[in-house]
Amino acid sequence: MPPRLSPQAPLACRPHDHTRCVSHALDEAEQRCVTRGVRLTELRKRVLELVWQSHQPLGAYDILEQLSQQDGRRPGPPTVYRALDFLLEHDLVHRLASLNAFIGCSHPEHDQACQFLICRQCRTAVELEQSAINQAISEAAQGIGFAVEQPMVEVVGLCSRCREDA
Amino acid sequence: MPPRLSPQAPLACRPHDHTRCVSHALDEAEQRCVTRGVRLTELRKRVLELVWQSHQPLGAYDILEQLSQQDGRRPGPPTVYRALDFLLEHDLVHRLASLNAFIGCSHPEHDQACQFLICRQCRTAVELEQSAINQAISEAAQGIGFAVEQPMVEVVGLCSRCREDA
DNA sequence: GCGGAAGTTGTAATAGAATAACATCCCTTT
DNA sequence: AAAGGGATGTTATTCTATTACAACTTCCGC
Numbered sequence: 558m559p560p561r562l563s564p565q566a567p568l569a570c571r572p573h574d575h576t577r578c579v580s581h582a583l584d585e586a587e588q589r590c591v592t593r594g595v596r597l598t599e600l601r602k603r604v605l606e607l608v609w610q611s612h613q614p615l616g617a618y619d620i621l622e623q624l625s626q627q628d629g630r631r632p633g634p635p636t637v638y639r640a641l642d643f644l645l646e647h648d649l650v651h652r653l654a655s656l657n658a659f660i661g662c663s664h665p666e667h668d669q670a671c672q673f674l675i676c677r678q679c680r681t682a683v684e685l686e687q688s689a690i691n692q693a694i695s696e697a698a699q700g701i702g703f704a705v706e707q708p709m710v711e712v713v714g715l716c717s718r719c720r721e722d723a
Numbered sequence: 724m725p726p727r728l729s730p731q732a733p734l735a736c737r738p739h740d741h742t743r744c745v746s747h748a749l750d751e752a753e754q755r756c757v758t759r760g761v762r763l764t765e766l767r768k769r770v771l772e773l774v775w776q777s778h779q780p781l782g783a784y785d786i787l788e789q790l791s792q793q794d795g796r797r798p799g800p801p802t803v804y805r806a807l808d809f810l811l812e813h814d815l816v817h818r819l820a821s822l823n824a825f826i827g828c829s830h831p832e833h834d835q836a837c838q839f840l841i842c843r844q845c846r847t848a849v850e851l852e853q854s855a856i857n858q859a860i861s862e863a864a865q866g867i868g869f870a871v872e873q874p875m876v877e878v879v880g881l882c883s884r885c886r887e888d889a
Numbered sequence: 890g891c892g893g894a895a896g897t898t899g900t901a902a903t904a905g906a907a908t909a910a911c912a913t914c915c916c917t918t919t
Numbered sequence: 920a921a922a923g924g925g926a927t928g929t930t931a932t933t934c935t936a937t938t939a940c941a942a943c944t945t946c947c948g949c
Contacts, residue, residue: 566867596945598897618934633900638936640898654820655875657906657935674869687863693855694878701732701849702883703840709821709877712860717868762916764926783906799929804907806927823906823935 567663569612569683570717579609582661586649589665593647603628604640605661608650613680614658617641653682655711660684671709676716683716733829735778735849736883745775748827752815755831759813769794770806771827774816779846780824783807819848821877826850837875842882849882 568578586605590597597605607620617637625631641659644650648665652658653673660673663684672685691708698705715723734744752771756763763771773786783803791797807825810816814831818824819839826839829850838851857874864871881889 570867596896600898616934617936632898634936635900635938636898643897654877672863674864674867674871676869677872683867683869685863687859689859690856690863693853693859694876697838697851697853697856698840698878698880701736701840702886703842703849703878704881704886705840705878706843706880707878709879710860710875711820712864712869712871712874714864714872715870720868720870762925766927796928798927800907801909801929802927809926 567683567685569663569681575611578612578661579606582609582649585665586647589647589649595643595647600632600636601640601643604637605644605649608644608659609661612660612682614653614656614660614675614682616656616658620659651684653711654709655713671707672712673710674712674714674716676719677713678715678719678722681716685710733849733851735829735847741777744778744827745772748775748815751831752813755813755815761809761813766798766802767806767809770803771810771815774810774825775827778826778848780819780822780826780841780848782822782824786825817850819877820875821879837873838878839876840878840880840882842885843879844881844885847882851876 587597604620607623608615621637645652648662650659651662651671660682664686667686670686670691672687672690673682675682690710694708695705753763770786773789774781787803811818814828816825817828817837826848830852833852836852836857838853838856840849856876860874861871
């Protein structure tokens with residue numbers, strides 16, 4: 558039986574008012590862009606919002622489709638990828654290589670660790686910030702003279718809720 | 724300046740007689756398949772050999788091309804992917820999600836940890852087996868009730884040789 | 890305001906990675 | 920020899936991502 562979740566568990570793990578996640582992420586993104594002197598255009602903001610729609614990573618073509626259906630526009634793939642590239646560059650989203658999908662960055666202010674726990678059933682992805690993981694990686698790398706630049710951790714498994722359901 | 728490599732550093736990090744890597748990998752694969760009662764066919768063996776050709780991960784379509792050029796065959800993508808699926812299933816190769824590429828598994832006998840240091844310059848990928856990394860991951864996962872199934876670590880950076888050259 | 894420069898988006902075509910569906914072949918077992 | 924299962928071949932297609940170029944917007948100095 559899965560252990561009871563602590564109140565410190567990431568929001569994505571528990572039921573929560575998700576509209577607040579989204580608005581918080583958008584606010585933070587606005588500020589971040591102001592600070593960096595770059596423009597969070599309508600398109601970029603919309604893509605960020607779509608990515609934040611849930612805690613499940615979203616494919617570029619899913620975003621494309623939602624832009625087509627919900628908004629009036631019908632942009633081509635490059636338009637979406639460019640928006641995503643922008644958001645990636647400014648640490649507002651992450652790309653999950655194992656899923657070819659994108660997800661909102663939960664803590665853009667910190668060093669982006671790019672550590673994710675991905676539930677294979679409900680597809681929810683939770684971002685971690687475990688310095689212990691990074692440290693273990695750094696130490697191993699140092700041992701063979703490898704200079705770490707972008708560590709990436711993606712762990713597939715079953716989240717606590719899906720374990721309960723099983 | 725990068726630190727001197729210890730003699731325990733993985734082979735892939737240093738110059739070495741690579742034909743021995745390959746033949747050792749093939750031998751081990753043969754045995755593993757016998758043990759498991761599955762068939763290491765000519766095609767599968769050939770794909771494994773191609774993947775082991777170097778310590779740089781190889782794309783499925785690269786394999787395809789080499790099969791076309793070096794051997795007489797001209798198989799379609801499904802043929803190659805099926806061979807790769809087989810090899811993956813039996814832990815004889817790994818797939819690097821961040822590169823869409825495949826690489827020989829250095830220690831199929833152990834639990835496959837799927838930890839890689841990938842040099843962005845020479846593209847060499849070194850497989851690690853750091854239980855410390857897995858442990859850090861497990862602990863973090865346990866904290867939020869997540870059941871780890873397939874941890875995956877891919878670290879992009881600069882290997883020691885490429886640091887020296889720079 | 891005007892014009893240019895930089896940045897952003899639109900559009901069409903294409904490249905790259907992976908799979909579906911079905912046919913054929915081969916090996917084993919009886 | 921026949922049957923069954925596993926392996927491979929073949930064709931077409933899906934999904935992911937990028938190249939190259941055109942059009943438009945925003946910003947800034949004049």
